[in-house]
Amino acid sequence: MSAILPPTERLWYKHPIDRVEGTWIAIALTWCLIMFFMMIGWHIWGKQNLSTETYRTTPEQYTAKAQAVVDKWTVRTETDQKIPVVAPPPGSDVFIVARLWSFWPILELEKGKSYRLHLTSMDYNHGFSLQPVNINIQVVPGFEHVVTVTPNQSGTYSIVCNEFCGIGHHQMVGRLYVK
């Protein structure tokens, strides 16, 4: 019983290493480095990297900007709440306001075109979970996060809140169209 006793040899650190261990350490280290460089490589060659463009913001500032876009590009409204469906031209800045407990407005984007998507929360933390693609981004109050998105398939998407945000959390769901 020796893992629970002091090492029998005083100079245990001079003990040679078994080949099983040595080989495994070499393999594992190689694999670890591959994984590490994979992340860096994806920033160079991959097409899905989360932007880090972030600004401090306040609910007032942000809502004003979002409202301006909505006023300019609303094409119709949906549901009893008359949620505006906003279709700005490709390349422009689009805004989503996350608040207890809704995502507003509904965006309508074009397939294959890029948009600068702004995200923030008016109150608590929320989660931007785009389904069914399953892209998930944290939405933190006070921080305006700008992510460039390029939808690659048309259809109707949902935005589900997947950060717990209080008793209405499970009612926080929005929509997004790609034409």
Added chain:
Amino acid sequence: MSTATTYRTCPRSGLQFEYQAEWLIKANAFVGVVWLLIGGLLAIGVVLTRWPAVHWLQAQTFYMVLTAHGLDMLIFWIIFFEIAVLYFCASTLLRCRIATPRIAWLAFALMLIGSVVNNIAVFRGASSVMMTSYVPMMAEPNFYLGLIVFAVGALIACFVFFGTLVVAKNEKTYEGSVPLVTFGAITAAIIAVFTLVSGAIILIPTWLKSMGVIDQVDPLAYRTIWWALGHSSQQINVAAHISVWYLVAAIAFGAKPMSERVSRTAFLLYILFLQLASAHHLLADPGLSTGWKVLNTSYFMYFAVLASMIHGLTIPGAMEVAQRQKGYTKGLFEWLRKAPWGNPTFSGVFIAIIGFGFLGGISGVMMGTEQLNMIIHNTIYVPGHFHATVVIGTTLTFMALTYYLIPVLFRREMIAPKLAQWQPYLFGFSMYFFALVMMGAGTLGVSRRHWDMAFQGHALAYEWPGAAYLMMGLVGIGGMAAIAGGAIFIYVTVGSLLWGKRLDRGAESPRFTPVPRAAPTVVAQTYGSAGFAAPGTFMLAMVFLVAFVLYYFINWKYLSTVWGLS
């Protein structure tokens, strides 16, 4: 200098328990198990609500119960038991008295009070903020106060542990270096200090805010520092349960570490790099630079992952070497077939090692990859992953250790040994299944901490694919089976304490008997010397590596098909 106390030598194990240490270990372990019981009862509510066909609790109750489940299990059950493990690794393994027993009892009292105060706050219903309690969502002041008091208690307990090491050294209760298991416990305690201090740094201002003393805690700073507590505390668990794995390998097989140097260096890597990992909870967050995320999430180039992969080899490897020495040398796996599968201490640990590595480890590294995180962040994949680490890994390991401690420490004959034999299989395998189907549902996007995946009555309701509902149904079934396994554990252990036959104390003496210094054995001279001592384990490791590589790249493949993001 030595104070008046007594030491008893357990006739069943040869371990020596000092009087105060013995009671401290018992008390901490027992309270831990009580929290496990409470957390387990709460798990019934959580599981039966997330099972779509059952959907049991009301939303408000569900969020409250889930908050309590997370805290009682992850913080209170685990940390109480860990303090018991720390005292055991210092006082019992080094055969010395506990330093400052009074202060150790004070630590115990603080932890107990803190945990109760916190739970009362949660069950009053106005603190359903989940264990992460992200600001600016606020709980009652006592929610934070309870956690702070608990953390202070745990911090004091860590210092008692360090003090005990000093006592052992000064009173020369052992010679040479501390045993590997104690070394692992030291790792855990060092990480614990870092963790608990981070917790205090962020929870104290939050507490002040909840009382209106200060009016702002930055949400992003909160998340960053909170996760230095939240994640690093998982590393305490890893260091602690890996130490227990070495301990059980030693107890069940008389196994000796393949190489002290390798195993200790691996523990050292934990101290150096694990605390960086709080980053991998923030990969989907705004405001943090890519370089910071990449370097930190990989624990500086995955050196801590490397350490886990090393332990994952050396522990079964040590068992294999010991078994081969006993003559189980046929083929690659006779050593494993002839292992004591009927002994729940061994089977529990082995099921924990495999589940922790294959399910918890692989999924954890996948999730912790900067870009891949986007396809699972905050989905139920995440609880799937950590039930594999903290339940299959830590909890099952601690259960296995408890079976060993019932006769040795609590001096009771185990009631229902047959039931105990089956328990690790039931609990372990149903948890494997549970974790897998949760990850399945998460891969389909199902959210965690979510009361109603149907979004009933919402005009914009999202309809999940049928497979997601199926998976969540299986989560329900697997979860209930695991809870049954947990119930058996509680029945056997608490039952043994209440009704088990008392066993004799063994010889007592007013002085410690120093740890005997074994002469270097033939074993120590021969294996480990550039042989190929554990081919079976090496095979297992290769299977693991293949699974790891495949799963890792499958996820990249999926990621490459989603929307462009930059």
